[in-house]
Amino acid sequence: MKPSLNWDWAQRLLHFGLLRSASLMVPGTHREEWLREWRGELWHVQQACKPMGAVSGRGEREVTAFCLGAFQDAISFKPASSQRKILSIEMEGTASRCLLVLGAILVASYTVSLLLPGVRAEQSLWPRRVNPNLVLIQEDGYNNGSSPTISPTQFRSWSGRRQKYFDGFAFYTVTRETLGPGLESAGLQKVSASNAAWRVARASSNFFVLLGLPVEFAEPAVMAGGDLPKVILSETVWKREFSADPHVAGSTVRFGPRVVRIAGVAPDGSLGLPGRVDAWMLDSDADKESGGAGYVVAHLTAIGAAAMWASCVHITANEPDESQDDLMGVSLEEWRPAPRTLYLFAVFLALLSVPAVTSVSLGEYSPNPLRISWTRRLCLWSFLCAKILLLLPIVYFLSLDLAYGLTTIGRERASLLQLVSSFAIFLAGMWWVLKDQRQRCPVCIRCVAHPAQVGQASRTFLDWNGTEMMCMSGHTLLHVPCVPTSWFGTQRWLYLDPSWRFLFASSGAGWGMPDSPTFDRPLDPLGGNRWPH
Amino acid sequence: MANPAKPSEARLSHTAALILQALDAGFVYGFSIMEMTGLPSGTVYPAMRRLEQDGLIHSHWERQSIADEEQRPQRKYYKLTAAGKITLEASRRRYPLLERLIPNEEAKTV
Numbered sequence: 259m260k261p262s263l264n265w266d267w268a269q270r271l272l273h274f275g276l277l278r279s280a281s282l283m284v285p286g287t288h289r290e291e292w293l294r295e296w297r298g299e300l301w302h303v304q305q306a307c308k309p310m311g312a313v314s315g316r317g318e319r320e321v322t323a324f325c326l327g328a329f330q331d332a333i334s335f336k337p338a339s340s341q342r343k344i345l346s347i348e349m350e351g352t353a354s355r356c357l358l359v360l361g362a363i364l365v366a367s368y369t370v371s372l373l374l375p376g377v378r379a380e381q382s383l384w385p386r387r388v389n390p391n392l393v394l395i396q397e398d399g400y401n402n403g404s405s406p407t408i409s410p411t412q413f414r415s416w417s418g419r420r421q422k423y424f425d426g427f428a429f430y431t432v433t434r435e436t437l438g439p440g441l442e443s444a445g446l447q448k449v450s451a452s453n454a455a456w457r458v459a460r461a462s463s464n465f466f467v468l469l470g471l472p473v474e475f476a477e478p479a480v481m482a483g484g485d486l487p488k489v490i491l492s493e494t495v496w497k498r499e500f501s502a503d504p505h506v507a508g509s510t511v512r513f514g515p516r517v518v519r520i521a522g523v524a525p526d527g528s529l530g531l532p533g534r535v536d537a538w539m540l541d542s543d544a545d546k547e548s549g550g551a552g553y554v555v556a557h558l559t560a561i562g563a564a565a566m567w568a569s570c571v572h573i574t575a576n577e578p579d580e581s582q583d584d585l586m587g588v589s590l591e592e593w594r595p596a597p598r599t600l601y602l603f604a605v606f607l608a609l610l611s612v613p614a615v616t617s618v619s620l621g622e623y624s625p626n627p628l629r630i631s632w633t634r635r636l637c638l639w640s641f642l643c644a645k646i647l648l649l650l651p652i653v654y655f656l657s658l659d660l661a662y663g664l665t666t667i668g669r670e671r672a673s674l675l676q677l678v679s680s681f682a683i684f685l686a687g688m689w690w691v692l693k694d695q696r697q698r699c700p701v702c703i704r705c706v707a708h709p710a711q712v713g714q715a716s717r718t719f720l721d722w723n724g725t726e727m728m729c730m731s732g733h734t735l736l737h738v739p740c741v742p743t744s745w746f747g748t749q750r751w752l753y754l755d756p757s758w759r760f761l762f763a764s765s766g767a768g769w770g771m772p773d774s775p776t777f778d779r780p781l782d783p784l785g786g787n788r789w790p791h
Numbered sequence: 792m793a794n795p796a797k798p799s800e801a802r803l804s805h806t807a808a809l810i811l812q813a814l815d816a817g818f819v820y821g822f823s824i825m826e827m828t829g830l831p832s833g834t835v836y837p838a839m840r841r842l843e844q845d846g847l848i849h850s851h852w853e854r855q856s857i858a859d860e861e862q863r864p865q866r867k868y869y870k871l872t873a874a875g876k877i878t879l880e881a882s883r884r885r886y887p888l889l890e891r892l893i894p895n896e897e898a899k900t901v
Contacts, residue, residue: 298866302820302822324825328832328833328836330833331840
């Protein structure tokens with residue numbers, strides 16, 4: 259007896275739990291009464307299916323099925339018809355509702371872009387182009403920048419002489435520095451991994467001035483001087499290790515025994531310089547302290563620029579021992595598109611691709627007995643334009659959020675991600691815009707509703723087979739062929755005469771309302787019962 | 792609140808008409824209508840709520856003392872309104888088999 263009793267209680271608990279769970283979907287003001295009715299009914303169902311507490315598999319299943327029906331009731335439960343219900347029905351499928359939703363998406367995507375530090379940083383760091391006429395000088399034959407080739411002695415020799423081709427030089431070498439554990443300033447507590455090895459470029463103090471790149475978030479007091487050597491972080495490290503903190507300038511880091519002060523952030527990639535660099539340490543004696551070869555960046559004079567051929571210039575340099583050395587200057591100018599450029603390019607590509615994914619036709623219109631005014635037609639086209647105009651900034655901000663929201667991926671990957679996401683979102687958006695427009699009643703610009711599959715598939719395509727949808731206000735009927743044929747290639751609008759209006763109550767909530775589940779659809783007056791039962 | 796109704800214009804679905812017919816035949820609560828019509832609970836109760844909203848039926852709770860006397864939970868009963876009766880008449884003309892499915896003679900006392 260005991261196991262049977264336990265089983266019975268477990269079942270009762272399960273059924274009650276099902277009803278209680280379903281009741282959570284009912285509005286709070288009606289929940290108690292709704293649950294009271296179902297519990298009352300459950301008692302009777304249990305009595306009928308499991309008389310005298312008998313254990314019966316079939317009975318249990320019936321009771322459980324009864325309880326599961328409560329979910330359907332709870333989902334469809336709506337408080338008695340109210341002004342709100344009528345309003346929601348009136349708003350359903352309207353143009354204003356569609357524009358409101360798009361506007362909400364735009365506001366949301368813009369807000370997210372303001373909140374994500376990576377996106378904020380990306381927008382603040384543009385524009386970022388290096389000075390024109392900058393070249394990287396290397397030994398002839400090593401013009402891929404794979405390894406440094408200029409010795410500090412060579413650099414000092416050139417920079418000390420008057421040059422015909424160049425009016426400015428900067429030297430740098432790249433070394434690996436271990437980030438010390440003794441991080442001192444408040445900003446450094448965000449560094450994720452102490453003792454990490456950074457690739458640090460020791461560069462001449464005029465390096466960024468020569469390149470013409472602004473140092474972001476720099477504080478004048480820090481840049482002007484101070485007791486500690488200055489370090490400019492690369493954008494990647496700033497995002498990865500400092501979570502794109504805009505107040506990072508002034509903090510200190512320790513490279514081995516040496517403490518240096520962060521002076522600002524340099525944008526990645528656009529430098530076009532060889533070697534991945536995590537930070538730039540500015541030092542007027544960079545060339546003297548460097549033991550090995552390094553890279554030299556030089557700015558061309560007008561004569562030097564005129565001597566450029568295919569982004570290269572050949573130089574014969576006089577060495578300190580009066581020998582001559584053949585060198586090559588390779589242009590640093592690199593086209594790195596800004597997010598806006600990438601976005602516009604992706605949108606252009608997507609526009610070209612739209613006909614490949616959807617029909618750009620908005621359908622055929624039958625002769626219109628209502629004679630729609632030109633202002634109505636203008637409204638329809640304005641609505642289409644408004645949707646596209648709202649879609650454009652949505653795509654821009656969403657692609658920024660996706661590409662630059664994650665601060666851990668590099669600039670190149672982020673650019674690629676932005677390009678792909680802009681293309682995909684705009685293409686999908688245009689597909690939706692056109693699809694939505696094709697289903698808008700040309701009279702009231704509301705979405706047609708109540709799709710009904712009519713006809714049947716025919717091998718000869720001679721039978722009518724497709725979907726019919728009706729304007730919720732009774733203006734139009736939309737025929738969409740299942741398979742486009744030569745005699746019915748695209749969707750077709752049929753304007754309904756006013757005799758149909760009696761079917762469509764103005765509130766949409768009263769008698770004869772076609773979308774009320776209680777009532778049948780009207781019979782098709784064109785002949786035959788073509789509505790689904 | 793029920794919607795003001797124009798019963799003569801009403802076109803009920805077969806399910807809704809069946810439920811009205813069952814109520815008219817004396818099956819006045821959800822489970823008895825389920826048993827009579829063979830419809831599942833997930834169909835009967837939502838349909839009855841919509842019929843009530845449309846003013847075709849109305850509900851009332853039985854007295855607590857009756858439920859206490861029989862040692863069971865209180866139960867909610869449904870009844871056709873005047874509009875519901877007119878609509879049912881129209882539905883019977885539309886669905887002639889309705890009365891054969893649930894004849895009024897099957898009415899049972901509850």
